Every structure is written in C-alpha cells, then in structure tokens.
Amino acid sequence: MNGAELLVRCLENEEVDTIFGIPGEENLVFLEALRTSSIRLILTRHEQAAGFMAATYGRLTGRPGVCFSTLGPGATNFVTAVSYALLGGMPVLFITGQKPIKKSKQGRFQVLDVVRMMGPLTKFTKQIVTAGSIPTLVRDTFRIATAEKPGPVHLELPEDIAAEETDNLPLSLTRLYPPHAHPAAIAIAAGLIRQARHPLFLFGAEAKRPDVYLAARELIARTGIYFFTTQMGKGIIDEHSPYSLGTAALSDHDYLHCAIDRADVIINVGHDVVEKPPFFMNQRDVQVVHVNYSSAGIDEVYFPQHEVIGDIGNSLAQLSRFVYADRGQHGGAGVMGAPPSQEVLVGGGTGTTKLSCPGDDYFQRIHQEIKIHVYGAQGHDRFPDTPQRIVKDIHDTVAGNSIISLDNGMYKIWFARNFKATQPESLLLDNALASMGAGLPVAIAAKLLYPGRQVVAVCGDGGFMMNSQEIETAIRLKLHLVVIVLCDNGYGMIKWKQGGMHLTDFGLDFLNPDFVQYAQSYGANGYRVSRAGELAELLSECLQQPGLHLIEVPVDYSQNEEVFIQELRDKTCLL
Ligand SMILES: Cc1ncc(C[n+]2csc(CCOP(=O)(O)OP(=O)(O)O)c2C)c(N)n1
Numbered sequence: 261m262n263g264a265e266l267l268v269r270c271l272e273n274e275e276v277d278t279i280f281g282i283p284g285e286e287n288l289v290f291l292e293a294l295r296t297s298s299i300r301l302i303l304t305r306h307e308q309a310a311g312f313m314a315a316t317y318g319r320l321t322g323r324p325g326v327c328f329s330t331l332g333p334g335a336t337n338f339v340t341a342v343s344y345a346l347l348g349g350m351p352v353l354f355i356t357g358q359k360p361i362k363k364s365k366q367g368r369f370q371v372l373d374v375v376r377m378m379g380p381l382t383k384f385t386k387q388i389v390t391a392g393s394i395p396t397l398v399r400d401t402f403r404i405a406t407a408e409k410p411g412p413v414h415l416e417l418p419e420d421i422a423a424e425e426t427d428n429l430p431l432s433l434t435r436l437y438p439p440h441a442h443p444a445a446i447a448i449a450a451g452l453i454r455q456a457r458h459p460l461f462l463f464g465a466e467a468k469r470p471d472v473y474l475a476a477r478e479l480i481a482r483t484g485i486y487f488f489t490t491q492m493g494k495g496i497i498d499e500h501s502p503y504s505l506g507t508a509a510l511s512d513h514d515y516l517h518c519a520i521d522r523a524d525v526i527i528n529v530g531h532d533v534v535e536k537p538p539f540f541m542n543q544r545d546v547q548v549v550h551v552n553y554s555s556a557g558i559d560e561v562y563f564p565q566h567e568v569i570g571d572i573g574n575s576l577a578q579l580s581r582f583v584y585a586d587r588g589q590h591g592g593a594g595v596m597g598a599p600p601s602q603e604v605l606v607g608g609g610t611g612t613t614k615l616s617c618p619g620d621d622y623f624q625r626i627h628q629e630i631k632i633h634v635y636g637a638q639g640h641d642r643f644p645d646t647p648q649r650i651v652k653d654i655h656d657t658v659a660g661n662s663i664i665s666l667d668n669g670m671y672k673i674w675f676a677r678n679f680k681a682t683q684p685e686s687l688l689l690d691n692a693l694a695s696m697g698a699g700l701p702v703a704i705a706a707k708l709l710y711p712g713r714q715v716v717a718v719c720g721d722g723g724f725m726m727n728s729q730e731i732e733t734a735i736r737l738k739l740h741l742v743v744i745v746l747c748d749n750g751y752g753m754i755k756w757k758q759g760g761m762h763l764t765d766f767g768l769d770f771l772n773p774d775f776v777q778y779a780q781s782y783g784a785n786g787y788r789v790s791r792a793g794e795l796a797e798l799l800s801e802c803l804q805q806p807g808l809h810l811i812e813v814p815v816d817y818s819q820n821e822e823v824f825i826q827e828l829r830d831k832t833c834l835l
C-alpha cells in the first residue's frame with residue numbers, strides 16, 4: 261500500500277469515522293485512499309470551517325477530530341481553527357499536503373514552511389518524510405492530542421510520501437490514564453474546605469469530562485456546597501440545581517460576584533487562565549484551590565494558594581468522601597456556618613431589595629436574587645427584541661437536550677449569563693480564542709454527531725458572515741438546523757466597549773444582505789422577525805420542519821448599558 265493508504269488505515273485504526281476538509285491537487289492520492297475507506301468525507305467551503313468542525317468533534321467526543329487541506333493557502337486558512345483548538349483544549353489532527361520533498365517540478369509555487377508556522381499553535385507538528393513512519397507518527401499525534409490538556413497536532417503529508425510504497429501496518433491502541441493526585445494534596449484541600457465558612461466550587465472547561473461531571477454532581481449533591489461555572493464549564497451540573505449560582509459571564513460586579521466576594525475558599529475545578537477570568541483574585545484573603553490535570557498558570561489575576569494536580573474525577577471523588585465524612589460529623593449537608601443575622605442587600609436597576617438573611621443562608625439568598633434578576637429577566641416586551649427576551653424565548657422553546665452553538669459577539673455574554681444549561685453540551689461557546697465565525701460550523705458538527713437532538717446556531721450579523729457559506733455544506737448534508745442571526749447592523753460588542761470607554765461611535769457599522777433572500781438563494785428557508793414575541797413562534801415551527809432555517813432577528817442592544825453598566829453598578833451586596 262502507499263503512504264496515503266497507510267495514513268487512512270491508521271486513522272481508521274484510531275476509530276476516526278469522519279474527516280472534514282478541502283482537497284488540493286497535493287491531496288489527490290490521499291483523497292483516493294479516503295474514497296475506498298470507511299471514513300466519511302465532509303467537504304466544506306472554507307478550511308477554517310473544516311477546522312472548527314473537527315475541533316468540535318474532538319471537543320464533544322474526547323477523541324481527536326480530523327481535518328485536512330492542501331499546502332500553502334489551505335494550510336494558512338487553518339490557522340484560526342488550530343488556535344481555537346489550542347486555547348479551547350480540543351483534540352484535533354490537522355493534515356496538510358505539500359509538494360514532493362525529494363524532487364519537485366514546480367519550484368516553490370505555493371510552498372510555505374507550514375510545519376514551522378504550526379509550531380507555536382500546536383502541541384506537535386511534523387513533516388512525514390517516509391511512508392514507513394506513518395504508523396508511529398499517527399499513534400504519537402493521537403496520544404499527544406488527547407493527553408490533558410488536549411489540543412491540536414499537525415502532520416504534513418508531501419505528495420511523494422503519499423505515493424511511496426510501504427508494508428508497515430497501524431500500531432495497536434493504548435489508553436491513557438492520568439495519574440492520581442498526591443494524597444497529601446487531597447488532605448490539605450479537604451482541610452481547607454472543612455475549615456471554610458463559605459466555600460464555593462467553580463467548574464471550568466477542563467471539568468467537561470464524563471467522569472468529572474459525574475463526580476462533580478455527586479459531590480455537590482452530597483455536600484450541598486454552592487457552585488458556579490466559567491462560560492465554558494456551563495452545564496457540567498444542571499443549572500437548575502438548588503446549589504447553582506449560575507455562570508460567571510462577567511469578570512466582576514455581577515450578582516454572582518456578591519457570593520464570590522463572600523467566599524473564603526474557592527475550589528476551582530478544571531479552570532485555567534485561558535478563559536476570560538470568572539473573577540479576579542486580588543490580594544483579598546480568599547484561598548483558591550486549583551484542582552486540575554496540570555498545574556496552574558500563575559497570573560496577576562490567578563495565583564491559587566493550593567493545587568491538587570492529577571485526574572480530576574478521582575480528586576473530586578476523594579474530596580467528596582473526605583468532606584462528606586466531616587460534614588456528617590458536623591451536622592450534615594446544608595450551607596456551612598456563616599454568622600447569624602447577616603444582612604444581604606442585593607438589587608437591580610429597578611430598585612434594590614433588602615433581605616434579612618437568617619443564619620447561614622447568604623448563598624441561598626444570592627441564588628434567589630440570581631433567579632429573579634438574571635434568569636427571570638424578561639427584558640422589555642417590545643420590538644426589536646432585547647437580548648434577555650431572545651435568550652428566554654430560545655431557552656423556553658428548545659427541547660431540554662438541545663444544543664445551542666454560539667458565535668462570538670455581545671449576545672454571548674447574555675446567553676452565558678441568562679441561559680440555564682441542563683447538560684454539558686447545552687451551550688457550545690468559545691471563551692478562549694473567542695473567534696467570530698465558529699457558530700455555524702460548530703452547529704453543523706454538533707448535528708452530525710447528534711442527529712437526534714435539536715441544534716440551533718446563534719450568530720451576530722458580523723460573525724455569521726464570516727462563515728455563512730457553510731449553509732451550502734449543511735444543505736448538501738441535508739441537516740435539520742436552525743440558524744438565528746441577530747442583527748444590529750454592526751459589530752455590537754465592540755460598539756459597547758467603545759461606548760464604555762466614552763469614545764465617539766465610529767467605524768463599527770455595516771450594511772447587511774437581505775438574510776431571508778440570502779438563505780433562500782442557498783435553497784434554505786428564510787424568515788424575519790417583525791414583531792415582539794414572533795421569534796418563539798418561528799423557532800418552534802422551524803424545529804418541527806426538516807431542513808435549514810435561517811431566522812433574522814433584529815436586536816435592541818440598549819440593554820447592554822442599562823443592565824451591565826447601570827443595574828449592576830447600582831446594586832449593592834452587603835457582606
Ligand atoms: C475573528 C474575529 N475578529 C474580530 C473579533 C473581535 N470582535 C469580538 S466581538 C466582535 C463583534 C461581533 O459582531 P457581531 O457578530 O455582529 O455580534 P454583535 O456583537 O453585534 O451581536 C468583534 C469584531 C473576534 N473576536 N474574532
């Protein structure tokens with residue numbers, strides 16, 4: 261067999277069932293090997309989209325997603341998706357073609373040093389120089405991509421190596437078992453929790469592993485300790501839990517931060533500094549315990565005083581046992597000993613609410629305040645819709661196990677904050693590279709993986725246009741998808757920041773195509789919301805009918821200022 265055939269055999273051996281990409285002439289031997297394989301080819305309209313899709317495969321399955329492109333321009337188009345996988349901790353193998361390395365008749369046409377380009381962006385990058393080395397390279401790249409923290413790896417397959425004959429065969433698979441944390445580290449963490457008056461758990465992106473969220477759910481249920489999540493940790497435990505304080509969509513000053521400011525020990529499970537900070541550590545007297553597969557990156561806003569490094573699922577199971585045993589002795593589950601008769605004052609821009617908080621239920625009170633001011637926020641019943649109303653209408657219309665894929669823009673903060681996730685995949689968002697353009701490709705990959713679940717992409721009019729061509733891919737694949745495009749005719753998030761800096765409104769407005777006609781030109785269905793309340797009706801219909809549906813939703817972003825600036829500034833937490 262030739263090198264390309266062996267590469268495909270090795271991918272099959274790694275249980276790869278899908279590959280995303282766009283071939284160039286340098287990939288034709290590889291494409292031919294794919295044609296006769298068990299691997300499904302998903303041809304996309306931009307390599308960046310193929311990369312986002314493969315990363316989503318990796319993110320959702322824990323096994324590397326795979327994508328491929330040609331040399332030069334195809335490889336450079338991958339760069340954003342490689343970076344997305346790197347910061348987001350998603351296992352992906354990127355394969356790029358290359359001119360023959362032994363002799364080439366095309367000089368340096370399209371030739372870039374792609375291996376070097378991938379260096380700072382991947383966990384491993386290499387040019388394949390003999391066909392016989394393919395089995396070890398594939399095994400090694402899959403091992404590296406999957407090892408915590410997962411990420412992207414890259415192999416370059418030159419044309420002549422693809423054609424080179426070899427009789428080597430794939431290697432057998434091995435499974436990685438991360439080492440367990442040192443018992444002394446567990447004991448110290450348990451001691452800190454035991455002594456804490458107001459412990460809080462934080463769950464981040466790397467806690468999204470099946471064994472971790474099972475252990476996390478048990479730990480919270482057994483101990484009754486309150487928790488919150490980072491944006492990417494959302495849904496690890498159902499946010500309807502009585503112990504959930506929601507998601508840190510902002511880094512400071514939200515209702516949740518009243519609880520964070522009150523906490524004396526915060527146990528950060530699976531969080532690292534790549535995500536926008538869920539809170540700022542300052543020199544305040546809070547103990548932060550970092551529970552993760554690897555040691556914390558120390559930063560001005562993150563310098564945990566204690567670390568529990570090792571398999572997170574095991575660490576949580578052990579902590580659960582320690583803490584439960586201790587709490588059993590000291591009165592069992594409930595909120596830990598706050599001083600009696602504390603007063604809590606939390607309120608919104610619509611007026612403050614003064615609550616008398618008997619005993620130790622400060623966190624319970626914050627839970628109530630979040631229920632009222634965050635999840636209960638309806639926005640105004642007017643047209644165009646407010647972000648709160650859009651989140652609520654989508655939340656209340658989709659099925660409990662649906663998947664919402666977000667692009668990047670202002671609405672991401674609203675969704676992260678106001679949408680109650682029930683499952684780890686409920687809200688797929690990127691708070692690491694936070695690149696625009698991922699919303700639709702991610703939704704396509706999610707639908708391919710979970711054909712039985714409702715999948716909705718929510719994009720801004722800016723982000724959607726960065727990969728809108730993938731509508732064709734979705735149509736070709738006959739996917740039932742709903743794409744919601746929030747229209748403010750501008751880069752709303754940056755406008756908000758510009759306003760926050762008291763700068764003049766400049767340079768951020770654009771014109772849009774008619775999205776209804778745009779969708780129809782692809783053979784999709786297009787709709788436009790033109791009155792308050794219509795989004796929920798349209799969405800409900802679109803979720804019933806097969807095919808690709810695009811709903812254009814004008815959005816009124818005046819609430820950014822009203823809530824995130826005025827309401828949160830006016831609220832007070834008395835500690
Ligand atoms: C690829 C990329 N370019 C630029 C940015 C910076 N950026 C972040 S949000 C944003 C505006 C997004 O606009 P839109 O998609 O219309 O969403 P809106 O905020 O208007 O709802 C920009 C330009 C980014 N995150 N990613």
Ligand SMILES: [Mg+2]
Pocket residue numbers: 669720721722746747748749750751752
């Ligand atoms: Mg916009």
